[in-house]
Amino acid sequence: MSRIETLAARAGSRPDPASGALSPPLQLATTFEHTPDGQLPQGFLYQRYDNPTQQETEQVLAALDRAARALLFPTGMAAGATALQALPPGSHVLLCDDSYFTFRVLAAQQFPRWGLECTIVDFTDLDAVRAALRPDTALLWAETPSNPLLKVSDIAALADIAHGAGARLLVDSTFAPAVIQQPLALGADIVLHSATKYLGGHGDVMGGVLAFADDDEHAAACHQLRLMAGATASPFAAWLILRGVRSLPARMDWHCRNARRVAEFLAGHAKVSAVHYPGLASHPQHAVAAAQMRDFGGMLSFEVAGGREAALAVASRMQLFTNATSLGSTESLVEHRASIEGPASTTPGGLLRLSVGLEHADDLVADLEQALAGG
Numbered sequence: 001m002s003r004i005e006t007l008a009a010r011a012g013s014r015p016d017p018a019s020g021a022l023s024p025p026l027q028l029a030t031t032f033e034h035t036p037d038g039q040l041p042q043g044f045l046y047q048r049y050d051n052p053t054q055q056e057t058e059q060v061l062a063a064l065d066r067a068a069r070a071l072l073f074p075t076g077m078a079a080g081a082t083a084l085q086a087l088p089p090g091s092h093v094l095l096c097d098d099s100y101f102t103f104r105v106l107a108a109q110q111f112p113r114w115g116l117e118c119t120i121v122d123f124t125d126l127d128a129v130r131a132a133l134r135p136d137t138a139l140l141w142a143e144t145p146s147n148p149l150l151k152v153s154d155i156a157a158l159a160d161i162a163h164g165a166g167a168r169l170l171v172d173s174t175f176a177p178a179v180i181q182q183p184l185a186l187g188a189d190i191v192l193h194s195a196t197k198y199l200g201g202h203g204d205v206m207g208g209v210l211a212f213a214d215d216d217e218h219a220a221a222c223h224q225l226r227l228m229a230g231a232t233a234s235p236f237a238a239w240l241i242l243r244g245v246r247s248l249p250a251r252m253d254w255h256c257r258n259a260r261r262v263a264e265f266l267a268g269h270a271k272v273s274a275v276h277y278p279g280l281a282s283h284p285q286h287a288v289a290a291a292q293m294r295d296f297g298g299m300l301s302f303e304v305a306g307g308r309e310a311a312l313a314v315a316s317r318m319q320l321f322t323n324a325t326s327l328g329s330t331e332s333l334v335e336h337r338a339s340i341e342g343p344a345s346t347t348p349g350g351l352l353r354l355s356v357g358l359e360h361a362d363d364l365v366a367d368l369e370q371a372l373a374g375g
């Protein structure tokens with residue numbers, strides 16, 4: 001099996017039989033010729049069911065995560081919602097307490113309509129996870145590192161707990177794509193990525209991925225739900241994600257290096273009361289992170305001494321870090337998460353989340369220095 005760097009760099013690259021082109025073709029057709037009695041000579045019927053560009057992208061995504069099968073979706077939320085809706089009716093889900101905020105909103109607002117029940121637990125406390133299990137628990141939903149507190153949970157231990165209870169483990173690994181974290185190799189059953197973030201990598205495409213360790217009945221149910229309910233990514237989105245993947249390992253390396261520099265600078269700053277970055281030895285789960293991650297990613301958050309007002313003032317003085325949501329693109333972003341999450345937020349008021357981009361690290365540190373010094 002090729003190494004991830006090699007797989008990624010050559011994703012979709014082979015001489016096109018028709019033209020010799022090395023860049024993969026973008027096939028926009030909605031329909032494909034079939035025989036009068038409905039046989040599919042090339043395997044394709046209708047774009048919503050499957051299409052060549054999506055198929056090529058899914059094969060690459062499956063290879064990166066060492067998965068039996070990968071499914072592409074138009075957004076990360078569509079991928080996650082499909083994994084949940086494909087569970088047997090009446091299932092109980094354990095959701096980690098620092099999961100992407102919209103999944104917690106989904107659990108509160110939509111789970112009752114879908115016949116699902118949910119318990120929210122701190123996944124860094126394995127005894128609490130064990131205690132929350134029920135006979136009808138079908139899925140443990142982890143996110144590591146988590147958003148926005150960068151909590152790290154022990155994937156192998158959670159997989160053991162899930163399997164011992166007859167449940168599956170899903171890991172939202174959006175902050176740590178396959179090149180730095182391999183949840184399936186650690187025992188997880190499903191990996192979720194928002195491809196909108198690092199996989200696309202340039203802030204110009206949305207997508208979501210479910211990668212499955214086994215091509216089992218849950219994977220089949222997710223596939224069936226996607227093709228019937230219609231959460232199919234556009235071929236152009238699939239093509240952009242495939243293109244993004246080609247430079248993923250190189251970009252991640254740079255994101256990680258820049259984030260480490262920024263985290264170390266912030267950790268030594270008098271006006272910063274906390275830095276949440278799994279690569280720092282002071283991070284409470286640094287040992288788990290070091291054991292299960294190859295590098296620590298490009299995301300971090302920090303707390304400004306003085307709380308909400310001080311944090312908003314620092315964010316407003318930043319020049320290079322743009323105040324914007326999302327992450328994983330080439331440009332650095334800052335966000336006051338509590339403001340964006342609204343009244344139900346549990347995020348500290350003094351917390352700023354950074355998506356550290358691909359600028360020169362000295363420029364990033366200089367911007368933070370002036371923003372923290374001012375006022």
Ligand SMILES: *Cc1c(COP(=O)(O)O)cnc(C)c1O
Nearest residue numbers: 075076077100147174194196207
């Ligand atoms: C952005 C994000 C999602 C949702 O993905 P979309 O592509 O915005 O739908 C899910 N999980 C995490 C950790 C994310 O950062």
